[in-house]
Each structure stands twice: as C-alpha cells, then as structure tokens.
Amino acid sequence: MKLLTHNMLTSNIIKGVTKGFPLGITSTKVEVKEVDFNPAFVVKTLTKIDYPALYQAAKDIGYADGLPEKLEDNIKENEELLKKLHNALLQVEVIEGELVCPESGRKFPIANGIPNMLLQENEVENVAQ
Amino acid sequence: MASPLTVDNDLKRSDKKLAKKMVKIEKRLMENENILISQESTKILCVQNGGLVNGVSQEELLPLFSKFGVMSGIVMLPRKQYCFVCYADAASAALAHEKLNGFLLRRGPDPAQDVYLYLCFVEKVPPSISPSYEKPPGLDIVEEFVSEETEQALIKLMDLDADGTAKETSLMKHRRVKHFGFEFKYGINDVDVNDPLTDGIPSICHEFLNRAKDQGLVDHFPDQLTINSYEPGQGIPAHVDTREAFEDGIIALSLGSQVVMDFRHDDGRHVSVLLPRRSLMVMRGESRYVWSHGITPRKSDIVAAQACRNLTDSRGTDENDGGLTLQNRGRRVSFTFRKVIKDRQASKHDSCKNDDSGDVSLEDTSVPQTEEEAVALERKHVNKVYEDIADHFSGTRYKPWPRVIEFVMQQPPLSLLADVGCGNGKCLGANKELFEIGSDFSSNLASICHSRGFETCVGDVTCLPFRSGSFDVVLCIAVIHHMATKHRRHKALSEVVRVLRRGGRALVYVWAMEQELNKSQSKYIKPRRQMRQDGVTHQDAADTTSDRLTCDSTSVRAHENGAEKLVGKQSDKVSEDSDIGTGECSVGDTVSGPASGLVSCSQQECHKPDLKTPIAVRQISTRHRNNVTEKSPDLEDLSSTETSTNACSVTSVSADSSSEVSQASHDKKLAVHVNRTQFKDQDLLVPWQLKTKSADKTRSDGSDEPVKADLFHRFYHVFRQGELEAMCKRVPGCAVTQSYYDQGNWCVVLERL
Numbered sequence: 001m002k003l004l005t006h007n008m009l010t011s012n013i014i015k016g017v018t019k020g021f022p023l024g025i026t027s028t029k030v031e032v033k034e035v036d037f038n039p040a041f042v043v044k045t046l047t048k049i050d051y052p053a054l055y056q057a058a059k060d061i062g063y064a065d066g067l068p069e070k071l072e073d074n075i076k077e078n079e080e081l082l083k084k085l086h087n088a089l090l091q092v093e094v095i096e097g098e099l100v101c102p103e104s105g106r107k108f109p110i111a112n113g114i115p116n117m118l119l120q121e122n123e124v125e126n127v128a129q
Numbered sequence: 130m131a132s133p134l135t136v137d138n139d140l141k142r143s144d145k146k147l148a149k150k151m152v153k154i155e156k157r158l159m160e161n162e163n164i165l166i167s168q169e170s171t172k173i174l175c176v177q178n179g180g181l182v183n184g185v186s187q188e189e190l191l192p193l194f195s196k197f198g199v200m201s202g203i204v205m206l207p208r209k210q211y212c213f214v215c216y217a218d219a220a221s222a223a224l225a226h227e228k229l230n231g232f233l234l235r236r237g238p239d240p241a242q243d244v245y246l247y248l249c250f251v252e253k254v255p256p257s258i259s260p261s262y263e264k265p266p267g268l269d270i271v272e273e274f275v276s277e278e279t280e281q282a283l284i285k286l287m288d289l290d291a292d293g294t295a296k297e298t299s300l301m302k303h304r305r306v307k308h309f310g311f312e313f314k315y316g317i318n319d320v321d322v323n324d325p326l327t328d329g330i331p332s333i334c335h336e337f338l339n340r341a342k343d344q345g346l347v348d349h350f351p352d353q354l355t356i357n358s359y360e361p362g363q364g365i366p367a368h369v370d371t372r373e374a375f376e377d378g379i380i381a382l383s384l385g386s387q388v389v390m391d392f393r394h395d396d397g398r399h400v401s402v403l404l405p406r407r408s409l410m411v412m413r414g415e416s417r418y419v420w421s422h423g424i425t426p427r428k429s430d431i432v433a434a435q436a437c438r439n440l441t442d443s444r445g446t447d448e449n450d451g452g453l454t455l456q457n458r459g460r461r462v463s464f465t466f467r468k469v470i471k472d473r474q475a476s477k478h479d480s481c482k483n484d485d486s487g488d489v490s491l492e493d494t495s496v497p498q499t500e501e502e503a504v505a506l507e508r509k510h511v512n513k514v515y516e517d518i519a520d521h522f523s524g525t526r527y528k529p530w531p532r533v534i535e536f537v538m539q540q541p542p543l544s545l546l547a548d549v550g551c552g553n554g555k556c557l558g559a560n561k562e563l564f565e566i567g568s569d570f571s572s573n574l575a576s577i578c579h580s581r582g583f584e585t586c587v588g589d590v591t592c593l594p595f596r597s598g599s600f601d602v603v604l605c606i607a608v609i610h611h612m613a614t615k616h617r618r619h620k621a622l623s624e625v626v627r628v629l630r631r632g633g634r635a636l637v638y639v640w641a642m643e644q645e646l647n648k649s650q651s652k653y654i655k656p657r658r659q660m661r662q663d664g665v666t667h668q669d670a671a672d673t674t675s676d677r678l679t680c681d682s683t684s685v686r687a688h689e690n691g692a693e694k695l696v697g698k699q700s701d702k703v704s705e706d707s708d709i710g711t712g713e714c715s716v717g718d719t720v721s722g723p724a725s726g727l728v729s730c731s732q733q734e735c736h737k738p739d740l741k742t743p744i745a746v747r748q749i750s751t752r753h754r755n756n757v758t759e760k761s762p763d764l765e766d767l768s769s770t771e772t773s774t775n776a777c778s779v780t781s782v783s784a785d786s787s788s789e790v791s792q793a794s795h796d797k798k799l800a801v802h803v804n805r806t807q808f809k810d811q812d813l814l815v816p817w818q819l820k821t822k823s824a825d826k827t828r829s830d831g832s833d834e835p836v837k838a839d840l841f842h843r844f845y846h847v848f849r850q851g852e853l854e855a856m857c858k859r860v861p862g863c864a865v866t867q868s869y870y871d872q873g874n875w876c877v878v879l880e881r882l
C-alpha cells in the first residue's frame with residue numbers, strides 16, 4: 001500500500017464513525033520501490049490529497065525525513081522536495097502492518113501490501129430500506 | 130432330433146454368423162482398446178457380451194470360467210459389452226474357448242436378457258479398473274487393525290445373550306443393529322443430540338480408538354457407535370452418512386468376515402473396495418461426503434487369491450496380480466464409529482460439504498427480501514467463490530473490454546482512478562498517465578491484481594473505504610448486477626458516485642436482460658457457429674472468459690480438486706468477457722461451445738454430471754415471506770414478477786402447508802439460468818461449470834469425457850433496458866452523460882455534479 005492510496009482510504013464506513021480519516025498506520029514491513037519521477041504528477045496530486053494526512057502517515061512509518069509539516073506554495077520549483085514527496089506518495093509501500101480507525105480504534109490488516117477494508121456485517125451502517 | 134443335413138445347415142449358418150461377429154469384435158477392440166485379436170491361443174480371452182453393459186458380473190463369470198483352469202483375473206470395463214478373462218496358461222484359455230464360445234450364459238424369462246458369449250484370444254488387456262486398485266479420495270483401509278482376540282470380544286458385544294448385559298438390538302429389514310452413545314434414528318437419519326444413551330462407547334474400544342486418533346486416522350474420539358450384524362446375503366443400501374449429523378472422519382471395523390463395499394460417485398464412477406476381516410475403514414473428505422457407500426446383498430465376494438499371486442500373466446495383467454477367487458461371506462459384524470455434531474447451527478457453515486449432487490447449496494436460495502438475506506446470498510453466491518477459484522478465474526481473463534479501455538484512455542493525464550470490483554486488474558494499466566487503485570471483495574483476486582503491480586485494496590462496493598470526492602475516474606465493470614436487492618444495487622451505485630470528485634466520471638457496466646437488441650444477438654447467445662462465420666476465431670473464443678464466479682457448496686469440492694487441477698488455458702471455460710479481437714464483449718457468461726474447440730457447457734452438459742433433476746424443476750424449498758417487502762429508495766419498478774413466476778411455476782414447490790397464502794409473488798425462488806439462452810428472469814443463478822480432466826488413468830475406457838465436474842452458481846440481477854439509467858436518476862448528484870448497449874451489457878458513463 002502506497003501512501004497515496006492510504007490518503008484515499010477512510011474508515012467512515014464503520015457504523016458510528018463519522019470521519020474515519022486519516023487512518024493511523026502501524027507497519028512491520030515497509031519497502032521502497034522505484035517509480036519513475038513525474039514532477040507534474042506530484043504537483044497535481046498534491047492538490048487532490050490531504051497533505052497533513054500524508055505527512056502523518058509518512059511519520060507513522062518512519063519515512064517523513066525531509067518532508068515539511070506544511071506545504072509551501074512554491075513547491076513546483078523545488079525539485080528536491082518534489083522528489084521527496086514523490087518518494088512518500090508513490091515509492092514507499094507498507095507491506096505488512098495495520099491501519100487504525102482514528103475514532104473507533106478498529107484495525108484493518110495490511111498483508112502483502114494489500115489493506116483489507118472489509119467489515120463485519122454488524123459493523124456496517126444499514127440504511128433503513 | 131433334426132436330420133444331419135439340417136444340423137449341417139444350422140452349423141453353417143451359425144458359423145457364418147459367428148465369423149461375422151468376430152470381424153465386428155475385432156474391429157471394435159482395435160478401435161476402442163487398441164488390442165489385436167490373436168489367431169493363436171493366448172492366456173487371455175476377450176468375452177464379447179460378457180461386459181458390464183450386458184449386466185454380466187464377475188460373480189457370474191468366475192464360476193463358469195474357473196472350471197477350465199486357474200484364472201488370474203477378470204477385467205471388467207465400465208460401459209463396455211465385453212470383458213477379459215485371464216488364465217494362468219494358454220491351454221486353459223484354449224479349453225475355455227472351445228467350450229464356451231457361443232455359450233448362452235443365461236436364459237431369463239425375458240429373451241432380451243439372454244446373453245451369448247463370444248470368445249476370442251487377445252495378447253493383452255486394457256488397464257483394469259477392478260476392485261481395490263482405486264479408492265475414492267479420502268478413503269483408507271488399515272488392515273489388521275485389531276487382534277483376533279479383540280475381534281471376538283467385540284463380536285460378543287453384539288450378541289444379545291452373551292453375558293446378559295448386552296443392550297437391545299433392533300432387527301432392521303436386512304441386518305441387525307445396536308447403538309452406543311447416541312441412538313441413530315433411521316426415521317430421521319440422525320441422532321437426538323439431547324438424548325444420549327446411558328451407555329457410551331464401550332471401554333473395550335478405547336484402546337484402538339485412541340490408536341486411530343494417535344495415528345491421525347481421525348481427528349476426534351468418536352462418541353457414537355453403531356454395530357451392524359450382517360448375515361451372508363445381507364447388505365446395506367447405498368447411502369452417505371448424514372452430513373449434518375456427524376463430523377468428517379467416520380471409521381468402521383469389519384469383524385468376522387470380509388466384505389466388498391461399493392462406492393459410487395454421481396458421475397458414474399463405481400469402485401468396489403474390499404474390507405478385509407479385522408480391518409479399519411476410514412472415510413474422510415470426498416469419500417465421506419461425496420461418494421455413497423453400500424453393500425450389495427450377496428453371499429460371496431470376488432477377492433484376490435493370495436495363492437495365485439505367482440500366476441500373474443506377464444503380458445499386461447500385472448495389475449491383476451494375485452488372481453481372483455470367489456470367497457464366501459460369513460457373518461460380518463461392523464463397528465461404525467462417528468462423532469456427533471452437537472452444534473448444528475455452527476455446522477451449517479460446512480454445508481458446502483453437504484452434497485452429493487453438487488447442488489444442495491441451492492436449497493434456501495430465493496430472491497432475497499431483506500438486506501440480511503441479500504448479504505447472505507451475495508456472500509455465498511458472489512463473494513465466496515472468488516476465493517476458491519481466483520487463480521483459474523484470473524487465468525481466464527486477461528483481456529480488458531475494448532470500450533472500457535477506450536474510456537480509460539480518454540481520461541486526462543494524471544487522473545486518479547479507482548476500479549471498484551477490479552478482479553484481477555485486467556482493466557488496469559492501459560493508461561500509463563493515470564494513478565490507479567483497484568478494489569475487490571475477494572482477497573485472492575486482490576492479491577493477483579496486486580501481484581501484477583497495481584495498487585489494490587480489499588473492499589466492499591456497497592461501502593467503499595474511499596474518501597468522498599477523492600477520485601477523478603471510477604470504473605465499475607460487471608459488479609452491480611451481483612448485488613441482490615434493488616437497495617443494494619442503488620447503494621453500490623451511490624458509492625461509485627460518492628467517491629468521485631465533482632466533474633469526475635464513472636463507467637458502469639451491468640449485464641443486460643436483453644441479449645438480443647434490434648434483432649442482433651449478443652455474443653452470449655449467438656451460436657458459436659455463427660460467431661465463427663462472423664469471423665470470431667478460436668483464439669478469440671478462448672479469450673472469452675467468465676467473470677463473476679460464485680461459490681456455493683461446491684467449493685469444498687473445488688478445494689478437493691485442488692486449484693492446480695482446475696482447467697485453465699483453453700479448455701473448459703465458461704466465458705463472460707469480451708472477445709477483444711472482435712471488439713465484442715459481454716459481461717454475461719458466454720459458454721464456450723464445442724464449435725470453438727472448448728468444452729461445451731450447454732444445459733445438459735452443464736447439469737448432468739452433478740444434478741439429477743432437470744434445471745427447470747430444480748427448485749428450492751419454499752419459505753414464505755409475505756410480510757416482507759423490499760422498500761427500496763430505488764423506485765423504478767422493473768421487477769420481473771411475471772417472468773419469475775413463470776420460472777417458478779414449473780417447479781414442484783414444497784410450500785409450507787401451514788402457510789395461508791400458497792403462491793406469493795414475494796416468495797420467488799431464484800431460477801437457475803440456462804446458459805446461452807435468453808434470460809427468463811431478472812434475478813437468477815447462473816450456472817458455471819468447471820470441468821477437470823480425470824486424474825486417474827483407470828478410466829481409460831476410450832471415452833474422453835471429463836470425470837469431474839464442479840458446478841457453481843452465481844447470483845445475477847440482469848438489468849432491463851432503461852433500468853440502469855433510472856437507477857442513476859435516483860442517485861443524488863449523478864448525471865448520465867452517455868448510455869449504450871455493448872454486447873449484452875447496459876453501460877452508462879456518469880458524471881458527478
């Protein structure tokens with residue numbers, strides 16, 4: 001699971017959980033896999049994601065080195081930073097670990113790089129039919 | 130007495146007839162078995178009209194042929210009208226030939242049953258399927274499991290007046306029985322778990338039962354014992370021990386006499402297994418759940434004669450080593466030990482083991498009326514099967530559909546795309562300018578998708594684990610039709626829209642009720658021949674693959690077969706996807722027909738191996754839920770009451786007689802679809818058959834039919850024209866920008882407003 005994916009995930013599907021974001025991460029195995037650097041993609045993606053959540057996630061797994069807590073406006077010109085962001089978004093992968101719902105504490109396993117977000121039936125909000 | 134002249138004429142005529150017959154036999158043997166008739170005497174006789182097809186048994190032949198010399202074997206082949214009789218020496222065979230050629234084996238009251246045997250010499254025999262060379266999977270025979278002393282002590286347990294403490298025995302029609310631990314009630318084929326007998330398993334049994342457990346023959350210490358006493362000539366009808374009643378791992382001691390037990394599989398396989406005296410039979414897995422077992426009532430069995438072991442014919446009968454002899458049965462006492470399942474609710478999970486026919490899973494399958502029922506149905510008939518067949522499934526679908534790819538390629542660079550219900554990820558990776566995430570309910574499919582280098586998570590389309598408004602593009606291909614209620618389909622579609630950002634687009638494909646539009650048949654129902662005429666090649670056809678496979682009770686059998694035995698590549702596929710080469714696609718199952726070189730899965734072929742009843746009448750016990758009506762936010766009313774009632778009317782509905790209303794429209798049974806035909810109902814179970822080639826070479830009878838056939842049923846709700854669009858209208862913020870029909874699918878491009 002890349003941290004960009006993590007940035008999209010939420011546990012608000014759990015009954016009673018309202019935001020469910022960002023999910024905490026505990027990792028026992030992290031790998032860094034090289035991905036072609038595309039500065040335009042990084043810049044564009046940063047407009048779509050929740051940066052504090054990315055930062056926190058990178059910190060959770062120990063890959064926040066060199067990442068700012070807050071993003072400046074002029075990141076476009078800062079290739080070095082863009083590369084670091086690229087690394088955090090696309091190259092770092094949590095292979096084994098857990099995602100943790102910030103509200104309920106419910107844990108979702110990450111195994112072989114795949115987070116399992118399935119819920120038990122009794123955890124799901126059943127909209128009245 | 131006829132005059133000599135007449136006799137001569139008769140002889141001439143019968144000689145001619147015989148010669149003609151021989152030519153025919155020769156041809157048949159050559160064609161079927163690749164066996165040449167020998168003009169010289171050999172040790173082996175082929176006995177025409179002495180085959181299983183003629184109703185002739187080894188028991189009938191042995192006494193007849195053994196008069197002429199020492200025999201080393203009789204080879205019976207399934208579905209053949211000949212057998213092979215092997216002698217220790219050619220002289221005996223020659224003598225038998227002389228005496229028995231043209232022999233009238235029997236003259237019954239019905240002349241049609243008369244069997245004339247015609248004999249010829251052959252050099253070799255085909256591989257045998259005779260007893261004891263093959264066993265049903267999961268069956269073990271442990272010889273000499275108890276000592277003779279223990280045997281005698283155990284037999285005493287059965288005898289009424291042995292020491293005055295023996296419990297009552299009951300006389301069954303064909304045998305005497307006695308129970309310990311729990312009484313097995315033959316009326317219900319079960320025990321009463323709340324009513325144990327005062328006597329548990331006798332202590333004399335504890336030693337060897339512990340031994341069985343220690344040796345790993347069973348996982349448990351049994352708590353129920355049934356003792357049967359069989360006099361010679363008595364038997365027990367073929368049966369499978371009640372699956373809900375007893376755990377896997379049933380063991381039986383044979384005492385006092387050997388017996389041959391017959392195991393039968395629904396696909397026609399029949400194996401006779403010798404249970405020697407003092408042996409322990411262990412039935413587990415397939416042999417316990419799938420094969421029936423019984424004892425044919427007769428007074429003797431054909432068994433290998435140890436004494437004749439060295440007389441084996443060296444030219445091909447080594448499998449019959451030891452020769453055969455007819456052994457009389459004595460009084461046999463069997464001790465059958467079982468472990469009662471006490472928590473019957475929990476054991477229902479195992480109901481997948483629960484069937485002979487491969488289809489017991491359909492028992493409760495009706496159109497779901499509540500969310501709970503829908504979820505349960507989807508778990509069983511949509512979600513679960515992926516886990517079991519994911520590899521094969523994935524192996525059969527690697528080509529995305531052209532119009533889906535076309536859509537993906539049109540998306541602006543740097544977009545974020547989610548493919549919900551991504552399967553093995555075949556729609557992913559085409560557009561390198563996108564960042565894509567796949568999600569699927571099946572973790573096995575998700576693993577495959579991930580292993581192909583795609584970001585993947587395991588998630589449920591009715592509650593997607595993605596933030597609202599987080600994606601530029603969403604694909605939802607062949608997913609929503611697996612949701613079992615309108616409400617859940619609506620929910621899934623709402624989720625697709627929810628995770629899209631404003632202005633984001635989604636492509637949704639569902640299988641169409643209409644497989645023929647504007648007089649043009651979809652590939653799904655188009656005959657293969659026509660497709661070929663239309664330029665669809667073999668390879669194209671092979672690329673069509675099935676999409677959603679659903680697990681039901683057959684999953685265990687699929688397991689037992691092992692994934693590696695699942696047929697991949699070009700064989701045995703039911704297809705559901707696109708022929709990329711022709712630009713056609715279908716979400717539905719196109720079934721590869723024979724014309725394409727694939728194993729056909731027409732109605733008959735699909736069902737015969739596993740099902741005893743025709744599809745139309747294969748319906749499912751009825752429950753009444755007249756009070757429960759689905760009130761979906763999805764108001765478009767395109768329900769299919771009329772068609773489904775149609776489907777139901779053919780069925781023998783075992784309605785609950787206490788019910789006030791006998792035919793309620795709400796109480797629809799799910800119809801089982803006939804592949805490659807128009808849909809008769811919107812909610813249905815679509816059969817998908819997985820055929821696996823025979824693993825055992827013993828079935829080399831010249832037929833190349835597959836031996837194993839696993840039948841799966843997927844739930845589908847096929848959409849009527851306009852239904853998908855109507856559903857979109859009910860989803861807030863969802864605008865349909867394009868809708869089309871693509872090879873049997875209804876498709877929409879959505880935009881989030």
